[in-house]
Amino acid sequence: MLKRPRRNRKSEVIRNLVQETVLLPQNLIYPLFLIEQPKEKHEIHSMPGIYRQGKFCIFDEINECMNLGIRSFVVFPVIPNELKDKTATFGVKNQFYVQTLKEIKTRFPECCLISDIAMDPYSSDGHDGIVENGKIINDKTIEILVKMALLHAEHGVDFVGPSDMMDGRVLAIRQALDANGFEETGIMSYTAKYASGFYGPFRDALDSAPKFGDKKTYQMDPANAREALMEMELDNQEGADILMVKPALSYLDVIHRLKTNCYTPIAAYNVSGEYAMVKAAGRNGWIDEKKVRDEILISIKRAGADMILTYFAKEWALDYKNQNF
Numbered sequence: 348m349l350k351r352p353r354r355n356r357k358s359e360v361i362r363n364l365v366q367e368t369v370l371l372p373q374n375l376i377y378p379l380f381l382i383e384q385p386k387e388k389h390e391i392h393s394m395p396g397i398y399r400q401g402k403f404c405i406f407d408e409i410n411e412c413m414n415l416g417i418r419s420f421v422v423f424p425v426i427p428n429e430l431k432d433k434t435a436t437f438g439v440k441n442q443f444y445v446q447t448l449k450e451i452k453t454r455f456p457e458c459c460l461i462s463d464i465a466m467d468p469y470s471s472d473g474h475d476g477i478v479e480n481g482k483i484i485n486d487k488t489i490e491i492l493v494k495m496a497l498l499h500a501e502h503g504v505d506f507v508g509p510s511d512m513m514d515g516r517v518l519a520i521r522q523a524l525d526a527n528g529f530e531e532t533g534i535m536s537y538t539a540k541y542a543s544g545f546y547g548p549f550r551d552a553l554d555s556a557p558k559f560g561d562k563k564t565y566q567m568d569p570a571n572a573r574e575a576l577m578e579m580e581l582d583n584q585e586g587a588d589i590l591m592v593k594p595a596l597s598y599l600d601v602i603h604r605l606k607t608n609c610y611t612p613i614a615a616y617n618v619s620g621e622y623a624m625v626k627a628a629g630r631n632g633w634i635d636e637k638k639v640r641d642e643i644l645i646s647i648k649r650a651g652a653d654m655i656l657t658y659f660a661k662e663w664a665l666d667y668k669n670q671n672f
Contacts, residue, residue, distance in 0.1 A: 363663065368529070371667075372415060372663075372668075376657070377421075378420075379534035380423050381399075381400065382399045383427070390392060394551075394626070395623075399425050419458065419459040420459070421461040421462070424444035429468070431559060432469075435491055436469070438495055445501075449502040452502075457504070460503070467553075467555045476565065481560070488511065489519045493523045497524070500527070504532065506531040506534065514581075521587075536590055538590040538605070539574075539593070541569050542568065543569060543618070543620075545618045547619070549618065549620075553558050578646070590605055590613055591610070596617065596621045607651070614655070614662065615655050615656070616655075617647060619658065643659075644657065
């Protein structure tokens, strides 16, 4: 045999030398859940190790993560039900969420801060858009999303993250940001967000499940991959700075398609259900949790993601720092 692939596997140093895919802490984005009570912290039952936290706890969390090399964060607001209505009024007010975003950037100016642009955390219907006669109204929803994006830009975020999947919202947000002097505020677009069953724990965290029906008229069909390329082209044309695929693990092929068909950076969201499955199986002793975690994250990076939003970020970065692999 002239060619023996095992020669390049015979020691750790050689395996590292020929390693094709490298994951680093700076490739990770850590999602955080913000509650109004500034000093409170409550674990999310379906997401062990992840918390709903007040702003002072989040400040501590960010500081710990920054010391581990994680410098990018996306913050989601947990809104009390009594403040929700059909038009997400609370979402366009100068309230605790946007005030905390500003404080984060003041305390940690070197971090990359991403906000969530969506109606569902604030909507009494639990949908990502305005509901009229059982239908999601696209263009009226965009008007609200634009107001949110401008409010978040005013409070200093680096990227706004429209996660709604309304048609044309990236262009409307880009034009509004530019017209109001926020040319440097980026858009991380949820480009290919699928109508997935993997979002359950996240909706538990925000109490944002739809009150009726489902989200299939605006989120993508899990059977479709070429459609993601159409969404990619539209978001690129409309001015998106980063394109996201969500979820990640069941859509590695979609991540790869976007990566090979455009030059815009690709993000992938390793979502709550993917996290919860690993945690549950690990706690039951059915899998080696850390090995499976690492295999999942490297597979997402290998598929083509430039950055990964993941609830594993902090624990992975701690193991990376301690070389506990």
